[in-house]
Amino acid sequence: xxxxxxxxxxxxxxxxxxxxxxxxxxxxxxxxxxxxxxxxxxxxxxxxxxxxxxxxxxxxxxxxxxxxxxxxxxxxxxxxxxxxxxxxxxxxxxxxxxxxxxxxxxxxxxxxxxxxxxxxxxxxxxxxxxxxxxxxxxxxxxxxxxxxxxxxxxxxxxxxxxxxxxxxxxxxxxxxxxxxxxxxxxxxxxxxxxxxxxxxxxxxxxxxxxxxxxxxxxxxxxxxxxxxxxxxxxxxxxxxxxxxxxxxxxxxxxxxxxxxxxxxxxxxxxxxxxxxxxxxxxxxxxxxxxxxxxxxxxxxxxxxxxxxxxxxxxxxxxxxxxxxxxxxxxxxxxxxxxxxxxxxxxxxxxxxxxxxxxxxxxxxxxxxxxxxxxxxxxxxxxxxxxxxxxxxxxxxxxxxxxxxxxxxxxxxxxxxxxxxxxxxxxxxxxxxxxxxxxxxxxxxxxxxxxxxxxxxxxxxxxxxxxxxxxxxxxxxxxxxxxxxxxxxxxxxxxxxxxxxxxxxxxxxxxxxxxxxxxxxxxxxxxxxxxxxx
Numbered sequence: 135x136x137x138x139x140x141x142x143x144x145x146x147x148x149x150x151x152x153x154x155x156x157x158x159x160x161x162x163x164x165x166x167x168x169x170x171x172x173x174x175x176x177x178x179x180x181x182x183x184x185x186x187x188x189x190x191x192x193x194x195x196x197x198x199x200x201x202x203x204x205x206x207x208x209x210x211x212x213x214x215x216x217x218x219x220x221x222x223x224x225x226x227x228x229x230x231x232x233x234x235x236x237x238x239x240x241x242x243x244x245x246x247x248x249x250x251x252x253x254x255x256x257x258x259x260x261x262x263x264x265x266x267x268x269x270x271x272x273x274x275x276x277x278x279x280x281x282x283x284x285x286x287x288x289x290x291x292x293x294x295x296x297x298x299x300x301x302x303x304x305x306x307x308x309x310x311x312x313x314x315x316x317x318x319x320x321x322x323x324x325x326x327x328x329x330x331x332x333x334x335x336x337x338x339x340x341x342x343x344x345x346x347x348x349x350x351x352x353x354x355x356x357x358x359x360x361x362x363x364x365x366x367x368x369x370x371x372x373x374x375x376x377x378x379x380x381x382x383x384x385x386x387x388x389x390x391x392x393x394x395x396x397x398x399x400x401x402x403x404x405x406x407x408x409x410x411x412x413x414x415x416x417x418x419x420x421x422x423x424x425x426x427x428x429x430x431x432x433x434x435x436x437x438x439x440x441x442x443x444x445x446x447x448x449x450x451x452x453x454x455x456x457x458x459x460x461x462x463x464x465x466x467x468x469x470x471x472x473x474x475x476x477x478x479x480x481x482x483x484x485x486x487x488x489x490x491x492x493x494x495x496x497x498x499x500x501x502x503x504x505x506x507x508x509x510x511x512x513x514x515x516x517x518x519x520x521x522x523x524x525x526x527x528x529x530x531x532x533x534x535x536x537x538x539x540x541x542x543x544x545x546x547x548x549x550x551x552x553x554x555x556x557x558x559x560x561x562x563x564x565x566x567x568x569x570x571x572x573x574x575x576x577x578x579x580x581x582x583x584x585x586x587x588x589x590x591x592x593x594x595x596x597x598x599x600x601x602x603x604x605x606x607x608x609x610x611x612x613x614x615x616x617x618x619x620x621x622x623x624x625x626x627x628x629x630x631x632x633x634x635x636x637x638x639x640x641x642x643x644x645x646x647x648x649x650x651x652x653x654x655x656x657x658x659x660x661x662x663x664x665x666x667x
Contacts, residue, residue: 138654141646142650142654144646145537148537148541149540155176155544155547156176156178156545157540159174159178178547179320179550179553180554181304181318181557181628182320182554183554186494187319187321187322187493189316189318189489189490190317190318190491191308192332193313194313194315194485195483195484196279196280196283196313197230199482199483200231200276201227204227204231204233204271205227206389208269210389211225211235211249211250212362212363220242222246231271231276234267235250235269236264236265238265250267250269253269256271256272282482283483284307284312284313284315286481287482288315290482294475295332304318317332325492333485337393337440338397338414338438338440338476339393339439340392340439341436342387342431342434342437343385343386344386344387345385346385347369347382347384347447348382348384351383354384363387363389364386365386367383368382368384369382369384369447370382370443370445386444391436396417397414397416399414400412400413400415401413401473402466402470402473410466411469412459412460412472412476414458414476416455416456416458418456422455424458428450428452435448435450440460440472512565517532519569520572527579527666530652531648534648537647538565541643542564542639545638545639546632549635551628551631552628552631553628555628556632557628557632560628560629560636561636564632564640568636568644571640575596575597575648576667578595579592579593579596583667590656592665593652597645604641604645608637608640612637612638618633619631
């Protein structure tokens with residue numbers, strides 16, 4: 135009797151805990167009941183297909199990562215050759231994985247090879263006629279850069295989405311080449327803002343201005359050509375009051391003094407005119423490089439370039455080490471978004487949209503209603519069958535089944551799992567698995583009764599002899615669910631999570647709870663001659 139009392143208390147405790155975490159927050163949110171905030175945090179979260187939101191598939195242009203390394207190495211080699219006094223004709227970048235040095239004087243060939251030693255870490259060098267050398271990026275470097283670009287893009291998108299405050303976003307790599315990123319944002323309504331933040335490259339560069347600003351590009355060129363080691367970057371000039379701002383151009387050094395990789399933090403601030411601006415701090419290494427460059431270029435302008443556009447170009451009046459500010463015609467919201475992008479890091483490559491779907495909340499509400507209706511109808515049909523076929527023992531199965539579903543909801547809410555439409559399918563499947571377990575147990579009990587064993591002995595034998603079978607089948611199903619979760623994406627994972635939690639709760643209810651209910655019923659009777667089953 136003491137043992138039975140502890141079993142009943144255990145079941146009641148489990149029921150109270152999972153009703154509190156799983157069922158109550160859903161009911162309270164639906165009817166607007168005021169409840170503690172810490173408890174409402176455990177409300178079951180809905181996925182994209184139930185809550186509505188944005189579904190995006192993006193492709194990472196991994197060639198950009200190769201081109202970035204090729205450009206930086208070729209420009210670094212150009213500067214090294216200038217410092218060494220080696221006069222070459224030109225450096226050409228024909229594609230993302232190659233660059234070619236032309237016109238190396240024969241007398242300086244040995245000096246050129248020495249200056250190009252550092253480039254050999256990432257590039258293979260081959261010579262041609264007339265003092266030309268071709269540098270080809272090593273195959274292993276290309277593979278690593280492409281893989282790293284996708285991983286870094288996914289991690290950057292994750293940081294940006296997390297700062298957006300999206301609940302339970304789904305971000306995963308996919309595609310035959312592994313260069314696609316799936317992004318699902320449940321509950322997002324401002325689609326354009328989300329897309330702009332996700333896709334914005336967020337590349338911050340600080341470069342020394344050689345000439346500018348100018349209203350035309352031609353004014354900054356020499357004989358119609360951009361000087362070697364330089365590039366033209368557009369910016370925004372001051373327009374007349376009431377007129378749109380005009381585009382101006384700056385001639386800046388190609389090699390950046392500091393990039394966003396040297397950034398430590400970014401925060402909203404105001405400029406000298408009390409207008410919204412972005413303040414940033416550099417890492418110790420970035421501050422050292424910035425201090426060196428600004429100290430050597432006092433009196434010149436420093437172009438603050440974001441995503442290939444000059445935001446501002448202040449004059450360097452003194453050596454600057456660790457702090458800076460980006461100002462322009464920003465609104466407060468644009469400053470907040472820009473800080474978010476800079477803090478999350480620059481994308482290593484551009485992104486292109488392969489697929490975009492917006493799921494409205496009304497469609498999600500219809501899915502929820504359909505899922506709930508399917509669950510209720512399934513539960514009623516299963517309960518009706520169990521009551522018809524197993525009579526009063528069917529009540530036992532129905533009570534165990536309801537408790538199973540309560541535990542399932544509570545566990546999913548507690549661990550922060552997301553309910554999706556396939557998850558509802560897993561929810562309905564859990565009911566079938568739960569009933570199947572009870573059917574196995576009940577049929578075994580009936581066999582024991584037909585063998586003229588007593589009621590209590592038949593019940594004990596039925597549960598004990600079927601337990602290992604249930605354990606085997608549940609473990610096999612859990613292994614399948616684990617593979618679905620490991621190799622599936624989005625909806626498939628939602629199904630796997632619901633199925634796994636349902637299997638665990640079902641093993642508890644179909645054995646421990648169901649047997650306890652039998653014991654409670656039989657404890658009131660001294661002589662038990664028959665069992666309604």
